[in-house]
Amino acid sequence: MILGFIEHDRGTLNKASLEMLTLARRLGSVEAVVIGRKGATITHELKQYGISKVHLVVHDQLDDYAPTAWAKSLTQLATSLQVEAILASGSERGNEVMAQAAAIMNLPLATNCVDVVLRESDYIVTRLRWGGSLVEEARLSGKPKLLSVAQHVFAAEETLSEDLVIVEQEVDLNDKDFRVRVTERVENESEGVSLTTARVIVSGGRGVGSSEGFDKLEELAQLIDGAVGCSRVVTNKGWRPHSDQVGQTGTRVAPDLYIACGISGAIQHWVGCKAAKKILVINTDAEAPIVQKADYVVIADLHEIVPAIIAAIRAL
Amino acid sequence: MNILVCIKRVPAPGRSIILSEDKQEIITRNLGFTISPHEECAIEEALRIKEKNGGSVTVLTLGPDTAVEQLRQAMAQGVDEAILLQTDGKEWDPMATSKAIADAIADKDFDLLLFGNESADSGGYQVGSRVAFAKDFPFLSGVKSLHVAEGKAIASREALHAREIYEIDLPAAISVKEGINLPRYPSLPGRMRARRKEITILKPAPISGGPEKLQLRVPQGEENQVEVLGYGVEAVPRVMEVLQELNFC
Numbered sequence: 330m331i332l333g334f335i336e337h338d339r340g341t342l343n344k345a346s347l348e349m350l351t352l353a354r355r356l357g358s359v360e361a362v363v364i365g366r367k368g369a370t371i372t373h374e375l376k377q378y379g380i381s382k383v384h385l386v387v388h389d390q391l392d393d394y395a396p397t398a399w400a401k402s403l404t405q406l407a408t409s410l411q412v413e414a415i416l417a418s419g420s421e422r423g424n425e426v427m428a429q430a431a432a433i434m435n436l437p438l439a440t441n442c443v444d445v446v447l448r449e450s451d452y453i454v455t456r457l458r459w460g461g462s463l464v465e466e467a468r469l470s471g472k473p474k475l476l477s478v479a480q481h482v483f484a485a486e487e488t489l490s491e492d493l494v495i496v497e498q499e500v501d502l503n504d505k506d507f508r509v510r511v512t513e514r515v516e517n518e519s520e521g522v523s524l525t526t527a528r529v530i531v532s533g534g535r536g537v538g539s540s541e542g543f544d545k546l547e548e549l550a551q552l553i554d555g556a557v558g559c560s561r562v563v564t565n566k567g568w569r570p571h572s573d574q575v576g577q578t579g580t581r582v583a584p585d586l587y588i589a590c591g592i593s594g595a596i597q598h599w600v601g602c603k604a605a606k607k608i609l610v611i612n613t614d615a616e617a618p619i620v621q622k623a624d625y626v627v628i629a630d631l632h633e634i635v636p637a638i639i640a641a642i643r644a645l
Numbered sequence: 646m647n648i649l650v651c652i653k654r655v656p657a658p659g660r661s662i663i664l665s666e667d668k669q670e671i672i673t674r675n676l677g678f679t680i681s682p683h684e685e686c687a688i689e690e691a692l693r694i695k696e697k698n699g700g701s702v703t704v705l706t707l708g709p710d711t712a713v714e715q716l717r718q719a720m721a722q723g724v725d726e727a728i729l730l731q732t733d734g735k736e737w738d739p740m741a742t743s744k745a746i747a748d749a750i751a752d753k754d755f756d757l758l759l760f761g762n763e764s765a766d767s768g769g770y771q772v773g774s775r776v777a778f779a780k781d782f783p784f785l786s787g788v789k790s791l792h793v794a795e796g797k798a799i800a801s802r803e804a805l806h807a808r809e810i811y812e813i814d815l816p817a818a819i820s821v822k823e824g825i826n827l828p829r830y831p832s833l834p835g836r837m838r839a840r841r842k843e844i845t846i847l848k849p850a851p852i853s854g855g856p857e858k859l860q861l862r863v864p865q866g867e868e869n870q871v872e873v874l875g876y877g878v879e880a881v882p883r884v885m886e887v888l889q890e891l892n893f894c
């Protein structure tokens with residue numbers, strides 16, 4: 330049996346867990362585990378994703394997220410149920426909980442997998458490296474096998490299960506397992522159009538030249554209801570905050586249109602923007618790597634063309 | 646306040662990644678090397694904590710002899726001591742790496758262990774957590790802001806539409822993400838000093854752990870059609886057509 334770790338945040342399901350179930354079902358029969366009583370609210374949703382049994386881990390102290398306590402719960406359950414593998418989403422919490430479970434069980438862990446095939450008693454996994462610019466085939470052994478599934482690779486495929494049983498599971502946890510727990514939570518003020526929700530992103534790289542240079546990109550973004558993004562060179566120079574950075578160590582974006590101004594398209598930037606439906610490049614260098622990968626290319630000095638585009642939009 | 650920062654030397658490929666014939670590694674002949682970005686920030690964070698609270702910062706890496714370059718870079722920024730866990734150049738799996746680090750610091754008194762959230766190249770997300778477990782330290786990953794005072798670490802990180810705050814008693818282990826700070830550039834005197842500093846070199850043997858790397862592959866990009874809209878401001882009318890086709894104006 331495969332145990333699928335379903336994440337929730339105070340009773341709200343993380344949909345990435347449903348993507349994980351798509352891969353998990355290919356490996357065998359899957360049962361789900363949800364941690365903490367607050368998670369009870371999400372159990373019914375799982376029926377649509379082929380789950381007929383949910384293990385709901387209950388404990389007095391399992392109130393809000395606590396990584397070690399969650400990991401320990403997983404390992405106790407996996408041991409008592411003798412599971413073949415534990416799968417989680419390659420989300421921040423998914424990888425964190427699995428990494429702790431792996432440490433507790435002293436077993437290998439393969440993170441951000443995009444494919445798994447069985448070979449004898451092992452799994453041959455394909456996993457992402459370099460934020461997805463490279464993949465690795467690796468052999469994962471141990472019982473249970475521990476892996477996380479890369480986000481945004483699998484669709485959350487629906488398949489209705491006939492019934493749904495919820496089994497409450499008690500676990501043995503102590504104060505030490507709660508040394509790390511959420512103590513406070515500050516809701517973000519709504520910041521208008523954000524990188525992850527914008528339909529269009531106007532992004533700038535070294536070619537923009539300065540923080541003032543971004544004024545024109547801001548203006549263009551505002552006119553077309555978009556957000557401003559940037560490359561790592563730009564954040565390193567302090568021209569823009571890191572929250573604007575697109576790429577391997579920044580944000581992964583998937584807008585309808587990504588306008589890359591003065592960005593060369595290094596692989597670490599590319600993995601962050603390649604999910605855009607269309608990419609428009611503005612660059613003085615026709616040989617820049619991003620030029621070959623784009624949908625539309627303008628070979629021009631951004632300092633000339635961006636103001637000209639703004640003027641044209643205003644003239645409409 | 647004694648802080649250990651664990652870093653990794655990684656190549657800095659630009660345009661594309663080229664693999665060796667046996668598909669075991671990236672060809673790095675024409676590439677520069679760097680410290681993984683999250684770890685550059687871990688170094689900066691350690692220095693800031695030290696500047697406020699006193700104490701010392703040690704940097705550690707497991708890697709080939711050439712990883713001395715990254716240790717010296719950290720020392721040029723102000724790190725006091727450096728440890729190299731020297732390998733023969735082959736990549737170690739995450740279990741072997743964490744075991745070697747845990748062994749190397751088993752009898753050392755650190756108040757805080759800092760890691761990068763995940764290494765830039767292999768992205769295993771687990772060395773910090775395994776070392777923390779071996780030391781019996783509490784562990785939190787993905788940290789985007791950190792404040793250390795009076796035996797506690799106040800750390801925060803991003804959740805969907807919110808910031809989560811954690812209060813953790815020291816000693817503790819924490820992994821951080823780029824954006825937590827803007828790392829300083831090493832000063833010239835810093836560089837000079839770093840050149841003369843001693844580096845402790847240990848040569849651990851790898852345990853058999855996992856996962857076992859079989860081979861690497863460069864994913865195929867999707868075929869795409871590139872349309873050149875034009876050169877210079879003469880491209881503006883075509884750009885406008887595209888923006889209008891896509892319903893942006």
Ligand SMILES: Cc1cc2nc3c(=O)[nH]c(=O)nc-3n(C[C@H](O)[C@H](O)[C@H](O)COP(=O)(O)OP(=O)(O)OC[C@H]3O[C@@H](n4cnc5c(N)ncnc54)[C@H](O)[C@@H]3O)c2cc1C
Pocket residue numbers: 533534535536537559560561562563574575576577578579580590591592593594595596597598601611612613614617629630631632655656657658659679681682765
């Ligand atoms: C481990 C690791 C992680 C990384 N993570 C990220 C990441 O998350 N995000 C990221 O962006 N980078 C990341 N990088 C850095 C990445 O490798 C590149 O260094 C960076 O993306 C380059 O930024 P750039 O394109 O702005 O600058 P450059 O590569 O210098 O390109 C500037 C471009 O601007 C063009 N240009 C110059 N002037 C003009 C002008 N007037 N008009 C039009 N075009 C002009 C030039 O032709 C050139 O193509 C990472 C690197 C490493 C090693």
